[in-house]
């Protein structure tokens with residue numbers, strides 16, 4: 001045991017020993033007998049190992065949901081990771097003007113790229129899109145009224161509800177229209193001398209079908225402009241690339257929202273943009289300048305690694321290479337035939353344990369508050385008929401790295417669309433591990 005725990009602080013080892021003894025006593029009380037001393041030593045070492053390991057770990061996403069919030073949303077491009085490592089591993093010109101040798105602003109590093117891509121006059125990056133929306137409302141509508149359609153009073157998930165965010169910002173919510181139908185005239189009729197803004201929120205995680213009407217962005221822009229009001233568009237995911245060529249519905253484009261007349265547009269860094277967690281606000285220069293000076297901006301500012309990763313991700317779009325370099329777009333663009341070839345290759349790696357595994361047609365989802373109900377055709381790797389699918393999925397989650405699979409109609413299902421190609425071998429090893437559990 002001294003060997004197993006050498007070099008660790010004494011207090012940590014003592015605590016691990018207490019825990020191991022406690023477990024052993026419980027075992028004895030339950031009639032399991034006294035564990036041999038070597039087993040006890042191994043248990044102490046295991047407790048030390050657990051206590052000295054961060055719980056946030058790399059995982060393999062075999063669910064087929066490309067932007068999976070619970071699994072960390074967008075995997076980053078190689079270039080974004082390299083930029084984060086480069087800037088994070090040393091000092092940087094984060095807030096330093098290299099030409100003048102004086103203090104600079106962290107907000108300058110990605111604003112040029114964002115302006116070029118969106119067509120907006122100015123840009124500001126904060127910690128996430130929830131913070132971006134809160135800032136826009138707090139900074140520009142505190143103590144005044146914000147008009148929003150009843151059909152857009154949405155809950156995004158994780159407790160982010162638009163009415164709550166509005167209350168938190170100190171703005172007053174004025175709901176107009178009905179759940180399914182709102183007209184620009186409803187917005188116009190709600191204007192008072194206290195109105196600051198029209199807010200549009202993309203209904204990113206559900207879809208309304210049937211007898212539905214919402215005013216277009218252009219209609220809202222004209223109406224807001226005529227009365228000197230602001231129009232803010234929360235796009236949620238937002239995108240610089242069109243999703244339609246992939247057989248999906250269209251996710252609204254940031255550049256269209258800007259050219260369509262929104263004064264400010266808010267969107268996420270780690271949804272369809274495919275970068276690190278961030279919130280982006282683009283729009284009118286005078287409004288962005290006001291928001292930059294707001295005290296809340298300091299509290300929600302992005303860190304250097306985020307700015308480095310976001311900058312490198314945006315460069316992919318500027319160079320026109322996003323579809324090949326940004327992992328979420330590579331996954332969305334992946335052809336079912338390629339996915340099938342990889343699935344059979346994984347079965348091949350299983351050797352004799354691959355018996356009974358098959359490949360079938362199925363569907364992947366984009367997820368993460370974008371394109372609700374939209375799917376992409378895929379090929380699924382399906383476990384053998386006799387396999388206890390729930391137990392196998394649980395065993396896969398215990399592997400290192402953990403593999404997150406799906407269970408459908410009592411069958412283990414893996415979608416390689418969301419597995420990075422370099423992870424295929426590790427995935428195969430995890431499946432062999434499960435087979436060895438004898439499930």
Ligand SMILES: *Cc1c(COP(=O)(O)O)cnc(C)c1O
Nearest residue numbers: 128129130156204236237268369
């Ligand atoms: C996802 C989403 C948000 C929150 O964005 P985060 O980057 O997760 O903070 C806000 N509004 C809408 C419409 C969204 O879809």
